[in-house]
Amino acid sequence: MKELTVRIRRFDPDKDTGPHVESYTVKVNDGARVLHVLHAIHDTLDPTLSYRYSCASGQCGSCAVRVNGEPVLACMEEAKDRITIEPLNLAVKKDLVTDLIPRLDQIASLLPKKDVVLPKKADIDAIKPLKDCIECLSCVSVCPAVDVTKFIGPTAMRQEMRLVLDPRDSGDRIPDAIRDGLFFCTTCQACWKVCPKSIEIPGKAIEKLRAHANKRGLSLPRHMEVAALVQETGRSIPRTSESFLEKVPGVIEPDGPVKATVGFFVGCMYNLRQQQSALDAMEVLRRNGIRVIIPKEQVCCGSPLIRTGNLAYIDELKRRNIETFKSRGIDTVLTMCAGCGTTLKKDYQTPFAVIDINELLTRYGIEPPARLPIKATYHDPCHLMRGQDIRDQPRALIRQVVDLVEMPSICCGSGGGVRAGNPDEAAALGKRRGEEIKKTGADIVITSCPFCEFHIAGHTDKPVKNIATVLLEGYREKDRKKAAGSKR
Numbered sequence: 001m002k003e004l005t006v007r008i009r010r011f012d013p014d015k016d017t018g019p020h021v022e023s024y025t026v027k028v029n030d031g032a033r034v035l036h037v038l039h040a041i042h043d044t045l046d047p048t049l050s051y052r053y054s055c056a057s058g059q060c061g062s063c064a065v066r067v068n069g070e071p072v073l074a075c076m077e078e079a080k081d082r083i084t085i086e087p088l089n090l091a092v093k094k095d096l097v098t099d100l101i102p103r104l105d106q107i108a109s110l111l112p113k114k115d116v117v118l119p120k121k122a123d124i125d126a127i128k129p130l131k132d133c134i135e136c137l138s139c140v141s142v143c144p145a146v147d148v149t150k151f152i153g154p155t156a157m158r159q160e161m162r163l164v165l166d167p168r169d170s171g172d173r174i175p176d177a178i179r180d181g182l183f184f185c186t187t188c189q190a191c192w193k194v195c196p197k198s199i200e201i202p203g204k205a206i207e208k209l210r211a212h213a214n215k216r217g218l219s220l221p222r223h224m225e226v227a228a229l230v231q232e233t234g235r236s237i238p239r240t241s242e243s244f245l246e247k248v249p250g251v252i253e254p255d256g257p258v259k260a261t262v263g264f265f266v267g268c269m270y271n272l273r274q275q276q277s278a279l280d281a282m283e284v285l286r287r288n289g290i291r292v293i294i295p296k297e298q299v300c301c302g303s304p305l306i307r308t309g310n311l312a313y314i315d316e317l318k319r320r321n322i323e324t325f326k327s328r329g330i331d332t333v334l335t336m337c338a339g340c341g342t343t344l345k346k347d348y349q350t351p352f353a354v355i356d357i358n359e360l361l362t363r364y365g366i367e368p369p370a371r372l373p374i375k376a377t378y379h380d381p382c383h384l385m386r387g388q389d390i391r392d393q394p395r396a397l398i399r400q401v402v403d404l405v406e407m408p409s410i411c412c413g414s415g416g417g418v419r420a421g422n423p424d425e426a427a428a429l430g431k432r433r434g435e436e437i438k439k440t441g442a443d444i445v446i447t448s449c450p451f452c453e454f455h456i457a458g459h460t461d462k463p464v465k466n467i468a469t470v471l472l473e474g475y476r477e478k479d480r481k482k483a484a485g486s487k488r
């Protein structure tokens, strides 16, 4: 047996004007789950505690709650000392019990065809990744689009795609999905990461539904314009001035001994809009022994097209990019755009390794920069933190230069074609990001993705800087101090 103290958010609509937190200490068996702790509190300390459970074996989804802010199934999550247990971020009925009915009612049912056509093995295989939902609504509770739009939510979208794949269904699901907010998803991947059944809703449902919509000419006009631009120019952003690729040499040699050689996949944003961040990164790499090869024929990775379902030109982009790096014998390709990195790692089959700049600098180590007397907060790009599991490396690099104050990891609203296709939603999410930044009291915001950098800058009065820029500022301060010291 062990003794645990937990905090639980309580709310009784018949008595309370608002939620409050209560602390309980109970004895439970070693290996107890959060659900066992709730049972112990209910049975020995407070029989008024309300929570929901049924199967107690991870099969029904009814006991989903938040533990330390993250949605989990109470029956599967190991109970630890000093955890905080809260209801999912949905309408609360009492204590840990949320109102699931309105959202469950939105999940479409199969409409049988007159003549029954049974699914073939290929249909069943295609449906498989989407069918294991236990309707816990954890995904809905973390979806940023649900918060600011009329988006029906991830699991309802999952079901729309499941029905598209089912030959027994007679519904016309694509117009339904568009009506229900298909283009509101920012592809932030929060739903997938909290799903207890690991259902990859953004990639396996949202992007697939968008691709079906595209085939029927139902893509958003702005998304089709971007697709046409990529096809015409190889880039998803119009050229307005000299590009990064035109400014830099084909190879940048490091100042000292070579620790590693990488090919640099620049990406459209760094090539044409956020060039200074990429130029600063080249300085940081030069200083840290990384030899950088920059092939000039590289084109858009295709991320803006894959996320929005415009797939006609994707194979050509992949072929050109792979050939460009492969023909130079490059075995490691560096990305510093979170979207490009995720796309090259997950949507391509590359004959070379792909590494994000935060991973690269962590792997080879960096010369210590001078510390700057400022307080910074860090925005996790969705496609870096969830797309590539890169969370700790940027923080460790940042802490070498400035003090870091954390804020919640929420989507800024720039991804999934939302900034282009649904600017009001992107602005609403950007505003929310700006409010969280303000709460930290930080002097600057640091991030590691050009889309986030550009979008957040429009929603905060604090300077938004790339992690490479901050490291470079640390090196410049170090050089300045050294020069000042040698003059004395």
Ligand code: SF4
Residues within 6 Å of the ligand: 139, 142, 143, 144, 145, 146, 153, 154, 184, 185, 186, 187, 188, 189, 190, 191, 192, 201, 202, 206
């Ligand atoms: S990827 Fe993000 S925005 Fe899209 S459905 Fe999932 S949680 Fe919502």
Ligand code: SF4
Residues within 6 Å of the ligand: 061, 132, 133, 134, 135, 136, 137, 138, 139, 140, 154, 155, 158, 191, 194, 195, 196, 197, 198, 199
């Ligand atoms: S998709 Fe996953 S997280 Fe969403 S309701 Fe179904 S099981 Fe729960």
